[in-house]
Amino acid sequence: MNTFELKIDETGQIHLSGRLDASSTDKAKEGLEKITSSATVNFKDLDYISSAGLGVLFAAQKRLKATGHGLKLINMNQHIRDVFRYARFDLVFEIV
Protein backbone atom coordinates (compact mmCIF):
# COMPACT_ATOMS: atom_id res chain seq x y z
CA MET A 1 0.00 0.00 0.00
CA ASN A 2 2.86 2.40 0.85
CA THR A 3 5.33 0.98 -1.63
CA PHE A 4 7.26 3.78 -3.31
CA GLU A 5 6.63 4.34 -7.01
CA LEU A 6 8.00 6.88 -9.49
CA LYS A 7 6.19 7.27 -12.79
CA ILE A 8 6.73 9.71 -15.63
CA ASP A 9 3.58 10.57 -17.60
CA GLU A 10 3.26 11.47 -21.28
CA THR A 11 3.77 15.20 -20.54
CA GLY A 12 7.05 14.49 -18.72
CA GLN A 13 5.62 15.17 -15.26
CA ILE A 14 7.08 12.94 -12.55
CA HIS A 15 4.62 11.38 -10.08
CA LEU A 16 5.84 10.09 -6.73
CA SER A 17 3.69 7.85 -4.55
CA GLY A 18 3.98 5.88 -1.31
CA ARG A 19 6.93 6.36 1.02
CA LEU A 20 10.33 7.60 -0.11
CA ASP A 21 12.53 6.17 2.64
CA ALA A 22 16.03 4.71 2.88
CA SER A 23 14.87 1.40 1.43
CA SER A 24 13.41 3.00 -1.72
CA THR A 25 16.15 5.42 -2.75
CA ASP A 26 17.54 3.11 -5.48
CA LYS A 27 14.17 3.14 -7.24
CA ALA A 28 13.95 6.94 -6.92
CA LYS A 29 17.52 7.43 -8.20
CA GLU A 30 16.88 5.19 -11.16
CA GLY A 31 13.78 7.19 -12.15
CA LEU A 32 15.31 10.62 -11.63
CA GLU A 33 18.46 9.76 -13.60
CA LYS A 34 16.24 9.65 -16.71
CA ILE A 35 15.44 13.35 -16.30
CA THR A 36 17.80 15.58 -18.26
CA SER A 37 15.88 18.89 -18.43
CA SER A 38 13.51 20.95 -16.27
CA ALA A 39 10.54 18.97 -14.96
CA THR A 40 7.69 19.07 -12.47
CA VAL A 41 7.55 16.53 -9.65
CA ASN A 42 4.04 15.85 -8.37
CA PHE A 43 3.97 14.88 -4.67
CA LYS A 44 0.18 14.42 -4.48
CA ASP A 45 0.38 10.70 -3.66
CA LEU A 46 3.62 10.77 -1.68
CA ASP A 47 2.87 10.06 1.98
CA TYR A 48 6.32 10.30 3.49
CA ILE A 49 9.90 11.35 2.80
CA SER A 50 13.00 10.99 5.00
CA SER A 51 16.43 12.60 4.67
CA ALA A 52 17.45 9.68 2.42
CA GLY A 53 14.70 10.72 0.00
CA LEU A 54 15.67 14.37 0.27
CA GLY A 55 19.24 13.39 -0.63
CA VAL A 56 18.10 11.76 -3.88
CA LEU A 57 16.06 14.79 -4.93
CA PHE A 58 18.91 17.10 -3.93
CA ALA A 59 21.40 15.18 -6.10
CA ALA A 60 19.03 15.35 -9.09
CA GLN A 61 18.51 19.09 -8.59
CA LYS A 62 22.25 19.74 -8.32
CA ARG A 63 22.89 17.80 -11.53
CA LEU A 64 20.09 19.60 -13.41
CA LYS A 65 21.03 23.07 -12.13
CA ALA A 66 24.57 22.57 -13.45
CA THR A 67 23.07 22.62 -16.94
CA GLY A 68 20.60 25.44 -16.32
CA HIS A 69 17.59 23.24 -15.54
CA GLY A 70 15.70 22.38 -12.35
CA LEU A 71 12.84 20.56 -10.65
CA LYS A 72 9.58 22.22 -9.64
CA LEU A 73 7.83 20.42 -6.76
CA ILE A 74 4.04 20.54 -6.47
CA ASN A 75 1.20 19.23 -4.27
CA MET A 76 3.18 18.34 -1.12
CA ASN A 77 1.22 17.36 1.97
CA GLN A 78 1.79 19.52 5.06
CA HIS A 79 4.15 17.06 6.80
CA ILE A 80 6.44 16.82 3.78
CA ARG A 81 6.27 20.59 3.28
CA ASP A 82 7.44 21.04 6.89
CA VAL A 83 10.39 18.68 6.33
CA PHE A 84 11.43 20.67 3.23
CA ARG A 85 11.13 23.91 5.19
CA TYR A 86 13.23 22.61 8.11
CA ALA A 87 15.89 21.48 5.60
CA ARG A 88 15.71 24.92 3.93
CA PHE A 89 15.06 23.14 0.66
CA ASP A 90 12.76 26.03 -0.15
CA LEU A 91 16.06 27.71 -1.12
CA VAL A 92 17.04 24.76 -3.34
CA PHE A 93 13.79 23.96 -5.19
CA GLU A 94 10.86 25.86 -6.60
CA ILE A 95 8.03 24.60 -4.40
CA VAL A 96 4.45 25.37 -5.37
Added chain:
Amino acid sequence: MTSQPATTIERSFAKDIGSIQEIFKFVEKFVESNSLDESIAYTIRFGVEELFTNMVKYNPLKHDVTIRCARMEEQVVITLIDVEAKPFDITARKELDLTQPLEHRSPGGLGIHLLKKMMDKMEYSHDGIRSTITFTILLN
Protein backbone atom coordinates in the same frame (compact mmCIF):
# COMPACT_ATOMS: atom_id res chain seq x y z
CA MET B 1 6.14 13.69 39.09
CA THR B 2 7.20 11.61 36.08
CA SER B 3 4.28 9.86 34.44
CA GLN B 4 4.45 6.10 33.98
CA PRO B 5 4.17 4.53 30.51
CA ALA B 6 0.58 3.63 29.70
CA THR B 7 1.60 1.49 26.74
CA THR B 8 5.03 0.20 25.82
CA ILE B 9 6.03 -2.07 22.97
CA GLU B 10 9.54 -3.30 22.22
CA ARG B 11 11.11 -5.37 19.48
CA SER B 12 14.53 -6.09 18.01
CA PHE B 13 15.30 -5.76 14.30
CA ALA B 14 18.13 -7.03 12.12
CA LYS B 15 20.55 -4.17 11.48
CA ASP B 16 19.88 -3.88 7.78
CA ILE B 17 18.15 -1.27 5.59
CA GLY B 18 15.81 -4.07 4.52
CA SER B 19 14.29 -4.00 8.04
CA ILE B 20 12.74 -0.57 7.50
CA GLN B 21 9.38 -1.80 6.24
CA GLU B 22 9.07 -4.15 9.23
CA ILE B 23 9.98 -1.25 11.53
CA PHE B 24 7.28 0.90 9.94
CA LYS B 25 4.73 -1.88 10.57
CA PHE B 26 5.84 -1.98 14.21
CA VAL B 27 5.44 1.81 14.45
CA GLU B 28 1.97 1.65 12.82
CA LYS B 29 0.89 -0.88 15.44
CA PHE B 30 1.97 1.52 18.18
CA VAL B 31 0.29 4.48 16.47
CA GLU B 32 -2.99 2.63 15.97
CA SER B 33 -3.16 1.14 19.44
CA ASN B 34 -2.63 4.61 20.93
CA SER B 35 -4.90 6.50 18.48
CA LEU B 36 -2.09 8.91 17.58
CA ASP B 37 -2.72 11.35 14.73
CA GLU B 38 -0.85 11.38 11.41
CA SER B 39 1.36 14.30 12.42
CA ILE B 40 2.71 12.35 15.42
CA ALA B 41 2.92 9.16 13.33
CA TYR B 42 5.01 10.96 10.68
CA THR B 43 7.39 12.31 13.31
CA ILE B 44 7.85 8.89 14.97
CA ARG B 45 8.43 7.19 11.59
CA PHE B 46 10.93 9.88 10.64
CA GLY B 47 12.86 9.70 13.91
CA VAL B 48 13.04 5.92 13.95
CA GLU B 49 14.18 5.72 10.33
CA GLU B 50 16.88 8.39 10.71
CA LEU B 51 18.33 6.86 13.87
CA PHE B 52 18.10 3.27 12.65
CA THR B 53 19.80 4.06 9.30
CA ASN B 54 22.57 5.90 11.19
CA MET B 55 23.16 2.75 13.23
CA VAL B 56 23.25 0.66 10.05
CA LYS B 57 25.75 3.06 8.42
CA TYR B 58 28.09 3.70 11.33
CA ASN B 59 28.18 0.43 13.26
CA PRO B 60 28.92 -2.43 10.86
CA LEU B 61 28.57 -5.10 13.58
CA LYS B 62 25.44 -7.07 12.82
CA HIS B 63 23.78 -7.11 16.23
CA ASP B 64 20.07 -6.43 16.30
CA VAL B 65 18.80 -2.95 17.14
CA THR B 66 16.13 -2.75 19.83
CA ILE B 67 13.32 -0.23 19.40
CA ARG B 68 10.99 0.67 22.25
CA CYS B 69 7.92 2.88 21.87
CA ALA B 70 6.29 4.18 25.05
CA ARG B 71 3.12 6.23 25.37
CA MET B 72 2.85 8.41 28.46
CA GLU B 73 -0.06 10.63 29.32
CA GLU B 74 1.15 13.64 27.35
CA GLN B 75 4.10 12.42 25.34
CA VAL B 76 5.55 9.53 23.40
CA VAL B 77 9.11 8.40 24.08
CA ILE B 78 10.96 6.33 21.49
CA THR B 79 14.22 4.58 22.31
CA LEU B 80 16.72 2.84 20.02
CA ILE B 81 19.52 0.71 21.47
CA ASP B 82 22.57 -0.40 19.52
CA VAL B 83 25.12 -2.73 21.15
CA GLU B 84 28.90 -2.69 20.72
CA ALA B 85 28.67 0.76 19.22
CA LYS B 86 31.40 3.38 19.45
CA PRO B 87 30.27 6.52 21.28
CA PHE B 88 28.74 9.01 18.86
CA ASP B 89 26.56 11.64 20.42
CA ILE B 90 24.37 12.92 17.62
CA THR B 91 22.77 15.46 19.92
CA ALA B 92 26.16 17.20 20.18
CA ARG B 93 26.62 17.71 16.43
CA LYS B 94 27.08 21.35 15.47
CA GLU B 95 24.43 23.17 13.49
CA LEU B 96 24.55 23.05 9.69
CA ASP B 97 24.58 26.22 7.63
CA LEU B 98 21.58 25.62 5.41
CA THR B 99 21.63 29.02 3.75
CA GLN B 100 24.57 28.19 1.48
CA PRO B 101 23.85 28.24 -2.26
CA LEU B 102 23.03 24.88 -3.85
CA GLU B 103 26.50 24.36 -5.32
CA HIS B 104 28.05 24.62 -1.85
CA ARG B 105 25.52 22.49 -0.03
CA SER B 106 25.66 18.75 0.54
CA PRO B 107 22.98 16.56 2.11
CA GLY B 108 25.42 15.24 4.75
CA GLY B 109 24.22 15.72 8.33
CA LEU B 110 20.75 16.73 7.19
CA GLY B 111 19.03 13.84 8.98
CA ILE B 112 20.42 14.85 12.37
CA HIS B 113 19.54 18.49 11.74
CA LEU B 114 15.95 17.50 10.94
CA LEU B 115 15.69 15.29 14.03
CA LYS B 116 16.69 18.21 16.22
CA LYS B 117 14.08 20.41 14.54
CA MET B 118 11.25 17.88 14.73
CA MET B 119 11.68 16.33 18.17
CA ASP B 120 10.79 18.05 21.41
CA LYS B 121 13.70 16.39 23.22
CA MET B 122 16.61 14.12 22.29
CA GLU B 123 18.94 12.32 24.66
CA TYR B 124 21.99 10.16 24.08
CA SER B 125 23.90 7.88 26.42
CA HIS B 126 26.68 5.31 26.08
CA ASP B 127 27.43 2.86 28.88
CA GLY B 128 30.63 1.43 27.39
CA ILE B 129 28.73 -1.17 25.38
CA ARG B 130 25.39 0.22 24.29
CA SER B 131 24.44 3.44 22.54
CA THR B 132 20.97 4.50 23.61
CA ILE B 133 19.15 7.30 21.81
CA THR B 134 15.80 8.54 22.99
CA PHE B 135 13.51 11.10 21.46
CA THR B 136 10.39 12.58 22.95
CA ILE B 137 7.37 14.04 21.18
CA LEU B 138 4.88 16.06 23.19
CA LEU B 139 1.27 15.34 22.34
CA ASN B 140 -0.16 18.79 23.03
